[in-house]
Amino acid sequence: xxxxxxxxxxxxxxxxxxxxxxxxxxxxxxxxxxxxxxxxxxxxxxxxxxxxxxxxxxxxxxxxxxxxxxxxxxxxxxxxxxxxxxxxxxxxxxxxxxxxxxxxxxxxxxxxxxxxxxxxxxxxxxxxxxxxxxxxxxxxxxxxxxxxxxxxxxxxxxxxxxxxxxxxxxxxxxxxxxxxxxxxxxxxxxxxxxxxxxxxxxxxxxxxxxxxxxxxxxxxxxxxxxxxxxxxxxxxxxxxxxxxxxxxxxxxxxxxxxxxxxxxxxxxxxxxxxxxxxxxxxxxxxxxxxxxxxxxxxxxxxxxxxxxxxxxxxxxxxxxxxxxxxxxxxxxxxxxxxxxxxxxxxxxxxxxxxxxxxxxxxxxxxxxxxxxxxxxxxxxxxxxxxxxxxxxxxxxxxxxxxxxxxxxxxxxxxxxxxxxxxxxxxxxxxxxxxxxxxxxxxxxxxxxxxxxxxxxxxxxxxxxxxxxxxxxxxxxxxx
Numbered sequence: 001x002x003x004x005x006x007x008x009x010x011x012x013x014x015x016x017x018x019x020x021x022x023x024x025x026x027x028x029x030x031x032x033x034x035x036x037x038x039x040x041x042x043x044x045x046x047x048x049x050x051x052x053x054x055x056x057x058x059x060x061x062x063x064x065x066x067x068x069x070x071x072x073x074x075x076x077x078x079x080x081x082x083x084x085x086x087x088x089x090x091x092x093x094x095x096x097x098x099x100x101x102x103x104x105x106x107x108x109x110x111x112x113x114x115x116x117x118x119x120x121x122x123x124x125x126x127x128x129x130x131x132x133x134x135x136x137x138x139x140x141x142x143x144x145x146x147x148x149x150x151x152x153x154x155x156x157x158x159x160x161x162x163x164x165x166x167x168x169x170x171x172x173x174x175x176x177x178x179x180x181x182x183x184x185x186x187x188x189x190x191x192x193x194x195x196x197x198x199x200x201x202x203x204x205x206x207x208x209x210x211x212x213x214x215x216x217x218x219x220x221x222x223x224x225x226x227x228x229x230x231x232x233x234x235x236x237x238x239x240x241x242x243x244x245x246x247x248x249x250x251x252x253x254x255x256x257x258x259x260x261x262x263x264x265x266x267x268x269x270x271x272x273x274x275x276x277x278x279x280x281x282x283x284x285x286x287x288x289x290x291x292x293x294x295x296x297x298x299x300x301x302x303x304x305x306x307x308x309x310x311x312x313x314x315x316x317x318x319x320x321x322x323x324x325x326x327x328x329x330x331x332x333x334x335x336x337x338x339x340x341x342x343x344x345x346x347x348x349x350x351x352x353x354x355x356x357x358x359x360x361x362x363x364x365x366x367x368x369x370x371x372x373x374x375x376x377x378x379x380x381x382x383x384x385x386x387x388x389x390x391x392x393x394x395x396x397x398x399x400x401x402x403x404x405x406x407x408x409x410x411x412x413x414x415x416x417x418x419x420x421x422x423x424x425x426x427x428x429x430x431x432x433x434x435x436x437x438x439x440x441x442x443x444x445x446x447x448x449x450x451x452x453x454x455x456x457x458x459x460x461x462x463x464x465x466x467x468x469x470x471x472x473x474x475x476x477x478x479x
Contacts (some may be wrong), residue, residue, distance in 0.1 A: 002050040002123060003174065006033045007040045007066070008082065009058045013105070017053060021109060026116055031174075037061040045073050048183075051119050056081045056090045056102075064094055071098065075157060076126070076183070078119045082107060131187045137238060146235045157183060157195060164199035165237055166225035167245040168192050168215075175214055180207065191245065199227050202259070211259075221248050226261050236263050243306035246339050250304040272299035273308050273315075280319045288319055289356045293438050295349050304345060313338055316352045320359050354449065357434050358389070376401060377411050381423075388427045389451045394420045428452065429465045436470055437477040443470045 004023075008014050014033050023029060032047055034040035037058045044052070052070075056063040067079050081102040083091045091102040100122065101115040133149040153159060171184065171192050180202070183195040201207055202225060215223055222245035226237045244261050272295065279288035291298065342348040380401055384392060397420070398405040412420050428450040435446045444455045452458035462470050 001174070002028045002120065003031045003047070004028050004051045004053060005040070005044060005047060005049040006030060006053045007035075007037055007058070007063070008055040009035055009037070010055075011035060013055070013082070017107060017112075021107075021112060026113070027120055028116055037063070037066050041066060041069060044070060044077075048074060049077060050123065051078045051080065051100075051116075053080050053082065056083045056094065062090075064090060064097065067094070067097060067099065078122060080115050080119065127185060130185045130193075134185070134187050134193060134238075137235075143235075146238070149238070150231060150234060153195070159195065160197070161231075162199060162227055162229045164196040164202065164225050164227050165241060166194040166196055166223065167241045168194075168223040169221040169245060170218060172211075172214065172220060172223070173218065176207070176210060193241075194225075196225065199225075208259075222246055223259055224261050225259055226263070228263075233263060246306050249339050249342075250301060250306065250309065250345050270299060270303050270308055272303075273311060276312060276315050280315050280322075283319070283322060285319060285323055285356060285360055288316075289353065289360065289438060292316075292349060292353050292356065295346075306339075309345060309348070310338060313348070313352065316356065320355060323359055353439065357431060357438075360434060374411065374415065376403065377415060380408075384424060385427060388424060388431070389449060391451070391453075392424060424451075425461060425465065429462060432458075432462060432470070433466070433473065433477075436474045443474075446470070 006014055006017050008017075014035065018030055018033060028051065031049060032043070034043070037054075038060050041061060052067075054063040054066065058066075063079075063081055070077065079094070079099040081091060081094045081099055082105055083102050084105050094102055100119050103111050103115055130149075130152055133145070133152050137145040137149045166182070169190050169192070171186065172180075172182075172194070176182075180194075180196055180198075182197075185193045187193055196202065211223070214220065224241060224244045224247070226241055228234060228237045240261060240263060272291065275291045275298065276288060279285075279291055338348075342351065380397060380403075383397070383400070394405065394408070397403075398408055401408075409420065412418060412423065416423060418426075432446055432450045435441055435449065436443075439446075441449070443459070447455045447458035450458070452461070459470055462473070466473060468476070
């Protein structure tokens with residue numbers, strides 16, 4: 001909603017505008033009215049309204065004079081002037097000075113709606129400009145994009161330093177606007193960006209208490225702010241905010257206490273990331289898996305950062321693509337594109353491990369595939385290796401590859417010496433053995449992950465194939 005202040009020295013006009021027009025049918029809401037332009041001049045900088053609906057002719061301080069005084073302080077606030085027929089000269093002057101529109105008294109609903117739509121389109125345009133500038137500045141971290149965002153902020157807000165920038169997932173809304181005096185923009189994926197001119201407010205215990213309650217009430221995550229003293233610090237502050245807004249992803253603790261972040265000295269790369277990079281360079285998927293499985297030990301919560309978390313994701317996708325001999329399919333992602341898919345860091349690591357294990361099983365079957373001379377049969381085996389965790393039937397394979405079931409059965413016997421069912425089972429059991437040896441997943445969870453719908457049936461098939469139960473196998477491999 002866009003906030004509106006009405007100023008007119010005639011109470012009747014104020015009542016007509018405030019009560020005689022259906023504001024609920026618009027995206028605007030009245031937050032204050034004034035009969036005195038002098039009083040309005042004192043209080044409006046604190047209210048920071050989006051729109052001022054104002055009479056042109058008022059005693060002591062005219063509407064034009066009021067706009068001229070407020071524009072340097074509130075460059076984004078729009079003005080719509082109310083004027084009489086004899087005030088046309090002033091109205092035209094108001095438009096030249098930057099007013100959005102003027103309406104002739106008495107104010108007709110249609111005219112007011114038309115003017116409000118113009119103001120709304122202005123803010124939508126600013127919103128799009130800012131969101132695009134912010135996104136490119138974060139995605140493409142070069143000086144050109146940063147400079148564009150800086151110019152937009154300078155032109156729109158006339159900022160003075162020191163100043164505070166903040167971010168959150170979901171909007172703080174208007175409930176604290178009168179306290180924090182912030183400007184707010186919605187960016188991508190429920191990410192909000194704020195400029196808070198008076199950073200001292202964030203040191204006020206009363207405001208912090210209200211903020212904590214609001215974050216819980218409105219399910220707002222990742223509220224973080226940073227103080228900067230000049231534009232030189234702006235790029236680093238912007239990058240830091242764009243990552244720290246997702247810090248709850250790394251650890252759920254202190255999300256309602258530790259709001260302030262600082263521009264620390266550059267942190268050294270973690271040994272965990274170094275080990276992953278080495279495994280990637282050596283093209284060793286087993287070493288890569290070994291490092292990932294020890295994430296709790298090698299990469300404690302206190303060392304984790306969003307930047308490195310994203311690099312871990314990219315390294316995993318890179319080694320999988322390389323092993324599968326595929327061109328890179330996974331571009332560098334911004335935090336929302338990855339982190340919103342998972343609840344926390346451990347869940348992300350579990351998913352990456354799952355992808356690695358599937359690739360490892362597929363890699364182990366590559367030697368078998370290379371010995372197969374029948375192209376169609378090789379494609380069938382490759383399809384099974386890629387989809388064995390799903391429900392696959394012999395009939396489905398025959399139909400999918402347009403091959404006679406009886407002939408397909410003969411090919412399995414001739415090329416591998418086993419049936420389709422045996423090959424599918426062996427592939428699933430291989431994957432199950434990897435998971436039992438290298439993860440803490442329950443046997444029931446492993447059963448589901450490798451393509452068995454029933455835990456009891458999985459245990460029976462595992463024991464028949466391997467010779468011992470899944471739990472016994474896990475014990476032998478952990479010693």
